[in-house]
Amino acid sequence: MSPSAIPAVEARNITKRFGATTALADAGIVIAEGETHALVGRNGAGKSTLVSILTGLQRPDTGEVRFAGQLAPPLADRDGWRRQVACVYQKSTIIPTLSVAENLFLNRQSAGGPINWRSLRSRANELLDQYGVAVDAGRMAGDLDVEQRQLLEIARALSFGARFIILDEPTAQLDGPAIERLFDRMRALREQGVTMMFISHHLEEVYRVCQSVTVFRDARHVLTSAVDDLPHDELVAAMTGEAAAGYQARARTTSTAAPTVLTAEKLTMAGRFQEVDLTVRAGEIVGIAGSGSSGKVGLAEALVGLRVPDSGTVTVNGTRTRPGDVASALRAGLGFVPQDRHKEGFVPLLSIGENATMPIAHKLGRFGAVSPSRRRARAEKMIEDLAIKTTGPAQPVQDLSGGNAQKVVMARALADDPTALVVIDPTAGVDVRAKQALLGAVEDAAERGAGAVLVSDELDDLRICDRVVVMFHGRIVKEVPRGWADAELVAVMEGVDAR
Known part of the structure; x- marks a missing residue:
């Protein structure tokens, strides 16, 4: 300039x-x-x-x-x-319940009088063509x-x-x-x-x-x-304010004799994944990698009950969970960090304490009432453990930065000391310090004996895993042990080695 x-x-x-x-x-x-x-x-x-x-x-x-x-x-x-x-x-x-055209011209559908829907779609298609967006103006935005x-x-x-x-x-x-x-x-x-x-x-x-x-x-x-x-x-x-330092994964050994805490057998969901078998042992962190069309997120959501598979079973700590039933998975001892923290991770208007202790609210009082002092004490420990930057447990989660809000989601997943943990994109949109706290929390859980599934597009996230299973077009195509090279893993993720 x-x-x-x-x-x-x-x-x-x-x-x-x-x-x-x-x-x-x-x-x-x-x-x-x-x-x-x-x-x-x-x-x-x-x-x-x-x-x-x-x-x-x-x-x-x-x-x-x-x-x-x-x-x-x-x-x-x-x-x-x-x-x-x-x-x-x-x-x-x-707005997912409106069409693409309606979203484009929200509150501008017409200059006055009835809406001319044909004209609206035509204007929308012209605008989409102008900026190279290959989407039909008549489609529902939710699709x-x-x-x-x-x-x-x-x-x-x-x-x-x-x-x-x-x-x-x-x-x-x-x-x-x-x-x-x-x-x-x-x-x-x-x-x-x-x-x-x-x-x-x-x-x-x-x-x-x-x-x-x-x-x-x-x-x-x-x-x-x-x-x-x-x-x-x-x-x-x-x-x-200090020199660059990436997250350093901890040295850890796992035992093949450790009990199995999470299994998926022949799990299939049309259009997303087919015949997936997965076993996670206590103290083990298993990564799941792949492109956006690999099915990895859909698989993780099926493990926790957010999606209903067409066939196959999920077992947590020896208990077969009910398909599409998140509560069933949580009762069996599973903790979960969803992909979209805004939509599925927390209730924005509720406080840090209320959000983080949701899975254990029944343990914080008697006769269906939650003790405010017990909830506050548990929340304060979570804030300390995960270094959540806040004015206190009563602060609404919506007032936190993205990284601190994600820490609240992680705190909730760990609140009941789960023996199995499923974590999807835990460090998306967070800074280096928050990333260290979040990945450290997953490693802490593994050291306490929990088995974890970590789904991520970030290679640095996957370095904490004991092994990484790579999905391609809905199937597991390779398992890569700890110590992989970036080029090796990326090649498999992109289908170069998916024969």
Whole structure:
């Protein structure tokens, strides 16, 4: 950007407090027109607060926001904000019970009078074609996959006329090929002059798709740099205040004589997985890897009762669980961390204590009543064990950062000391410190004698596993022992070795 050029976006000297908590302290960001600019930092660094200010959902206590040199609209002028900026959140805002066309033009279906449905679908298809989204405008949005929903949100955002888009952890729930397609779409949008702010905990993605990066730490701006001028270790040091250090898996031995705590026999679900056999022993961590179409998430959800298989059995601690019955699996001694923490992991309006102790509420009092003091004591121990950054057990989970909310989900899964654990994408959208706490909790459970199934697209997550079973097109094609090389595992996941 030349010195005289007017930035597409400026947020300067932003301070925002929530009671005694300072969410942003004299922080800011400047984004040049037509660039993809990364915003990175640990959970709780202030990124989400800045997003809420850049999108007009919060008013800063001090400081100002400008778009193309002009002051941002008043907060009440929602249409004015939509013409300036749009955000594609990690949690989808698509309404599943409406069609693609209705989602694209929500509250804009007609200029007045009855809706012309044929015209609406035609307008929607033109918009989808313009931005290369291969989805039929007449489809129900609930039938779309994660990738299609994200592209739909991008198209909807651009339809308001905004030329600045915020992408908040857009790859958190995508597999490798889908991520590549998203990056291709981002590059095409940039060539069309669209400015983007990219938020991600995956730093390698920052280096692949961004031109500049801004780092926040502890509510403050730390640095802004051209990506090409900032080595990876210096970026991590700026985020954490210390040198880069990946998660180090613990040395651990497992015994073939250990009792079996979880088995799946001939588990089949049409269109997802076929004839899957899986055995997990006490103290063992078994990884499940594969592409988005491999069936790995569907299999994990069938193990815990979220999905009903067409045939086959699941046994937890010698008890055959009922298909599609989560309560049956929990009673048998299974703990579960779901893939989507927002939809299945917690109740947003309830407190940390209420969410984390849900599986053991019946043990915290008599005659159906929960003792507040006993619940608080258990919650305080969970907060300490998992280093949850919070004001206390009474804080609503919806007020936590993504990493801390995920720790609450993990705390709930471990609340009843399960002997079997199923964990899906535990570190999606969390920072390096939260990742250490979450993976450490899985290893702690294994050391106490629990058997764990860990499903993840992250190679670093899978390094804690004693073995990794790889699925391809719904079948287990290979089992890889601990100590695998990245290239070896990725080749099998992508079907290169799936003969």
